[in-house]
Every structure is written in structure tokens, then in C-alpha cells.
Amino acid sequence: MSGLEHLRADFPVLQREIGGKPVHFLDSAASSQKPTSVLEAMDDFYRCCYANVHRGAYALSVESTERYEAARSRVASFINASDPTQVAFARGATSALNLIAHGWGGEHLRPGDRVLLTEMEHHANLVPWQMVAARTGARLDFVPLTDDYRLDLEALEQKLDDDVAVVGVTGMSNVLGTIPPIPRIAEAARTVGALLVVDGAQLVPHQPVDVQTLGADFLVFSAHKMLGPTGIGALWGRPERLEEMEPYEGGGEMIADVQLHTSTWAAIPHRFEAGTPPIAEAVGFAAAVDYLDKVGMDQVAAHDADLTAYALQLLAEIPHVTVYGPADVDARGGVISFTMADVHPHDLATILDQQGVSVRAGHHCAKPLMRRLCVPATARASFYVYNTRTDVDALVEALGVASRIFGVG
Amino acid sequence: MSLEELYREVILDHYRNPRHRKPLDRADAHAEGVNPLCGDEVTVELAVTDGRISDVAAIGQGCSISQSSASMMTDAILGKTVEEVRDLIQRFKAMMDIDHEADLGLDPDRPGAVLGDLEALQGVRRYPVRIKCANLPWTTLAQALDQLSAS
Numbered sequence: 202m203s204g205l206e207h208l209r210a211d212f213p214v215l216q217r218e219i220g221g222k223p224v225h226f227l228d229s230a231a232s233s234q235k236p237t238s239v240l241e242a243m244d245d246f247y248r249c250c251y252a253n254v255h256r257g258a259y260a261l262s263v264e265s266t267e268r269y270e271a272a273r274s275r276v277a278s279f280i281n282a283s284d285p286t287q288v289a290f291a292r293g294a295t296s297a298l299n300l301i302a303h304g305w306g307g308e309h310l311r312p313g314d315r316v317l318l319t320e321m322e323h324h325a326n327l328v329p330w331q332m333v334a335a336r337t338g339a340r341l342d343f344v345p346l347t348d349d350y351r352l353d354l355e356a357l358e359q360k361l362d363d364d365v366a367v368v369g370v371t372g373m374s375n376v377l378g379t380i381p382p383i384p385r386i387a388e389a390a391r392t393v394g395a396l397l398v399v400d401g402a403q404l405v406p407h408q409p410v411d412v413q414t415l416g417a418d419f420l421v422f423s424a425h426k427m428l429g430p431t432g433i434g435a436l437w438g439r440p441e442r443l444e445e446m447e448p449y450e451g452g453g454e455m456i457a458d459v460q461l462h463t464s465t466w467a468a469i470p471h472r473f474e475a476g477t478p479p480i481a482e483a484v485g486f487a488a489a490v491d492y493l494d495k496v497g498m499d500q501v502a503a504h505d506a507d508l509t510a511y512a513l514q515l516l517a518e519i520p521h522v523t524v525y526g527p528a529d530v531d532a533r534g535g536v537i538s539f540t541m542a543d544v545h546p547h548d549l550a551t552i553l554d555q556q557g558v559s560v561r562a563g564h565h566c567a568k569p570l571m572r573r574l575c576v577p578a579t580a581r582a583s584f585y586v587y588n589t590r591t592d593v594d595a596l597v598e599a600l601g602v603a604s605r606i607f608g609v610g
Numbered sequence: 611m612s613l614e615e616l617y618r619e620v621i622l623d624h625y626r627n628p629r630h631r632k633p634l635d636r637a638d639a640h641a642e643g644v645n646p647l648c649g650d651e652v653t654v655e656l657a658v659t660d661g662r663i664s665d666v667a668a669i670g671q672g673c674s675i676s677q678s679s680a681s682m683m684t685d686a687i688l689g690k691t692v693e694e695v696r697d698l699i700q701r702f703k704a705m706m707d708i709d710h711e712a713d714l715g716l717d718p719d720r721p722g723a724v725l726g727d728l729e730a731l732q733g734v735r736r737y738p739v740r741i742k743c744a745n746l747p748w749t750t751l752a753q754a755l756d757q758l759s760a761s
């Protein structure tokens with residue numbers, strides 16, 4: 202036990218009962234619940250000092266701008282960025298990845314270049330590259346997985362040659378939980394001069410991340426998966442890479458000067474933030490990382506590892522349950538995909554829901570990975586700071602109900 | 611309502627032993643349905659002789675609700691006229707319509723009450739997110755019928 206059981210009380214949704222049962226929320230990989238401190242930070246901000254940012258000379262706008270920029274600094278310090286200007290706010294990981302693919306890739310990829318991704322990418326780190334490859338003549342290539350669901354690093358090194366312009370990899374798989382060794386991949390990418398893009402949508406909420414040692418050129422993540430609000434995420438980039446990237450959207454806020462026919466861009470990171478940004482959401486994002494830092498990211502990771510080890514052990518004892526992901530908790534995070542005999546994951550999810558256990562069922566926005574695993578879908582349980590062993594016990598018990606109804610075993 | 615009423619014996623039987631799953635050698639109509647949200651897939655093939663469904667296949671993958679609905683559907687439409695099948699689609703959809711009737715009890719006078727095995731799917735109405743699973747084969751069947759009338 203990791204001693205975070207008291208945190209559950211900070212999350213109002215988890216105090217609810219649904220159908221007379223407590224909520225065993227095991228879908229944080231899709232989106233996390235929010236602590237009171239985040240809700241209050243956003244509410245207070247709207248009540249005390251809301252106005253548009255970077256526009257008015259009046260007191261409210263000045264204050265609002267300060268709070269927005271303070272949020273940027275706070276998110277930057279959370280990942281140990283050396284300067285807040287290295288962080289641009291985006292709508293989420295998806296829009297940040299689109300910005301990188303179109304703004305950097307669309308500008309610099311040439312016919313014959315290769316973009317090296319992995320077989321376990323979320324559609325968000327695949328589809329934008331498909332779009333840009335079609336436009337630029339670049340080709341996509343994929344690093345396979347090993348039989349124990351890890352990234353095949355030997356294959357990665359074999360595939361890395363001077364034609365590879367971009368390596369794009371998830372920091373933690375939202376299906377398998379696999380955490381590939383980013384610093385080692387970064388070193389390999391550097392030897393061929395390839396840009397390294399890390400999709401941190403699952404990694405950043407669950408593990409301590411220091412961009413000064415990570416070795417990536419770009420890192421993206423979404424606030425809503427790390428106790429913060431929807432509608433905002435962050436793009437961190439090395440300053441020289443951010444300078445090389447073209448804005449993807451034009452409009453207000455992102456310009457230095459506008460003539461009728463041409464414009465010049467504002468400095469980074471503002472050139473990537475066209476239009477009125479999600480201001481209160483930035484404030485909520487900062488409150489979320491405050492909360493996580495107060496718990497301590499090492500603690501968060503240890504708590505995930507404890508629950509994951511506990512769950513993997515119990516699931517292994519249930520006949521006909523197959524888990525897709527590394528067995529070794531050091532190589533993975535708290536995302537567990539599984540199937541049970543011939544019970545379809547949607548049926549599992551319905552039955553589990555009736556026992557108060559919320560899990561996700563489906564392809565998890567990773568259809569190529571589902572094909573690689575030879576399953577149409579999986580059920581997925583994922584953990585966060587507010588989960589306890591009681592939630593895992595409820596999952597296991599509910600799986601017993603499912604196996605009884607379907608006559609498995 | 612308990613889960614046992616959703617997952618009736620007959621549903622699990624059709625799920626595990628689906629009827630008419632073999633592609634037809636000669637199909638007069640062929641339609642493919644997918645549920646992009648959950649990935650359920652059903653392909654419906656029809657052969658029509660003298661205005662009647664003389665052969666049918668439903669091939670697919672997905673949850674027990676979509677696949678058992680497809681299997682029961684093939685049993686229900688074989689030998690029926692195209693008109694009768696259209697009527698059956700109407701009645702099935704009416705049975706699955708939660709807005710149709712506030713009462714979710716298993717009322718013997720409901721429009722679906724003469725649907726035989728298919729009535730086992732009434733329990734799905736309690737689980738609104740699963741209704742589209744039950745309906746998928748029927749929507750696909752309707753597309754196949756539209757092809758027949760178009761050709």
C-alpha cells in the first residue's frame with residue numbers, strides 16, 4: 202500500500218454512489234477526475250479576475266494575463282523546462298501533435314524522408330503524420346513490438362538511418378501501459394539527426410518528467426488526463442525547434458504585425474496560440490500540477506506501480522483472463538488491457554458497470570495496435586492517485602460476475 | 611432488471627452458435643454495417659427468389675448483443691417476403707425505441723411481442739448505450755433491402 206488512500210476525499214465525483222454502489226473509477230487513461238482545488242481555482246478566477254488576456258490596459262485584463270502567464274510558468278516548471286517560453290498552450294495533446302506534424306513536418310519534411318513511429322501509437326500521433334506525409338512525400342515507418350509488448354529497440358536502431366527526419370513515440374502506451382526508454386531512443390535519434398517527438402499524454406500525468414534529461418525535441422500532454430480541465434494541453438519544445446516551426450493557425454494574439462497581404466509572427470510561444478486561449482483552463486491546469494507536485498510525482502508513480510502489481514497478480518489468478526502488456530511493473534504504467542475468454546469487451550464493460558466499476562472497452566484509438574494484438578477490442582482498467590486496492594478488488598469481483606453470466610471457466 | 615435478463619440464455623446461445631454465418635455463393639444484395647464508436651461489424655447478404663428471402667448470411671464480429679441480434683435476425687427473415695421483412699425491421703426498431711414507451715417492463719402487448727426469440731433483446735433497452743449494438747444488423751439489413759429495390 203502506498204499511503205495515498207486519503208486523497209480520494211479530494212475528488213467530489215468519487216463521493217457519489219451510482220445505483221447504490223460506490224464509484225470504482227478505472228478509466229483515468231481516458232480522462233481523470235478533478236480535485237476540489239482545481240475546481241475552486243477556476244471558479245475563483247472567474248469570480249475575481251477574469252478578462253481577456255494580452256489585450257486590455259485595464260486592471261482586470263492585466264491580472265488575467267498575469268494569471269495566464271503564471272500558469273504557463275507553473276506548467277513549465279512541472280516538467281523542469283528551463284524557460285516558460287518553451288511551453289505553448291494548445292487544446293490538448295491531439296492539437297499539439299497536429300501543430301508539430303503540420304507546423305514542423307509540413308515545413309521541413311521532403312520526399313524520401315521517413316517519419317519513424319511505433320506500432321503502439323494513439324491515433325493522435327499517427328493520423329496527423331499520415332496527413333503530412335501525403336502532402337510532403339515523406340514516408341511513414343513503424344517500430345514493431347516484442348512478444349512481451351515492449352518496443353523492439355533493436356529494430357528501432359536498424360530502422361534509424363539518415364533518411365529518418367522524425368521519430369515519434371508515445372511516452373507510455375494508453376493500451377499496453379508500456380513505457381519505452383525515451384533517453385535511449387533520444388540518443389539513437391540524435392546520432393542520425395532525427396527530431397524526437399514524445400507523446401506524453403499518458404507519461405506526464407503518471408511519471409516524473411524532466412525535459413532537460415528526457416532528450417526529446419518536443420513533448421506534448423493534456424491537462425484533462427492529469428487532474429486538470431478539458432480544452433487545454435501543453436506543447437514543450439526546444440527553443441531552436443520551436444523557432445523552426447511554422448504556426449498552424451493564424452489570427453489574433455499570434456502576430457507581431459499585420460499588413461493587408463502579409464503578417465509577421467509574434468515571438469514563441471505566442472505565435473502558436475492564435476485567438477483567445479482557454480484562460481480559466483490554464484489556471485486550472487496550474488492548480489492540477491500544484492496538486493500533483495504536492496503529492497509528489499515519485500509518489501504518484503509508486504502508487505500506480507503498487508496498484509498495477511496488485512491488479513496484475515489478481516488478474517493472473519482468474520481463469521481465461523488475458524492481459525496485454527509487459528508483466529514487469531518497472532517497464533509499464535498503470536494501464537491494464539485485458540480480455541476474458543470469448544466475452545466481448547463491451548459486454549464486460551456493461552457487466553462491470555452494473556457492479557459500479559467503470560472501465561473502457563474498445564480499440565482505445567489504437568486500431569493498428571489492436572490488429573497487431575489480433576483482437577478487435579480490449580477492456581482497459583487504468584489507475585490514478587485516487588484509486589485504491591478496494592477498486593481493484595471490485596474489478597476482480599465484477600469479473601467473477603461476468604464469468605458466471607457467460608459461463609466461462 | 612438484473613444482468614441475467616440482459617444476457618438471456620437465448621442471446622448467449624446465438625452469440626456462441628451464430629446461425630447463417632457462411633457467405634452466400636450468390637447474393638442479390640450485400641451491405642456492410644459498422645459501429646465506428648465500438649467497432650462492431652455486421653455484413654448482411656441476401657438471396658431473393660420470387661420475392662422471398664431464399665437465403666441469408668450475417669457475418670461479423672462484435673459484442674454478444676450485436677452478434678446475437680444478427681443471428682436471430684437471419685432466422686427471423688428466412689422465407690419471408692421483402693415486404694414482411696421491412697415490417698419486421700419496423701417492429702424490431704419500435705421494440706428497441708426507449709422513447710417509444712416510458713415503461714420498460716416486458717409488456718406482452720408491446721409491438722415487439724410477436725417477435726419470438728428476438729424479444730429476448732428487449733432487455734437491452736435498459737442499457738441505452740447498447741441499443742445501437744442490437745440495431746446494427748437491422749440497419750444493415752435495411753440497406754441491403756434498399757439495394758434490392760434499387761436494382
Ligand SMILES: Cc1ncc(COP(=O)(O)O)c(C=O)c1O
Nearest residue numbers: 293294295323325375402403423
Ligand atoms: C497516448 C495518447 N496520446 C494522445 C491522446 C490524445 O489526447 P487528447 O484527446 O487529450 O488530445 C491520448 C488520449 O486519449 C493518449 O492516450
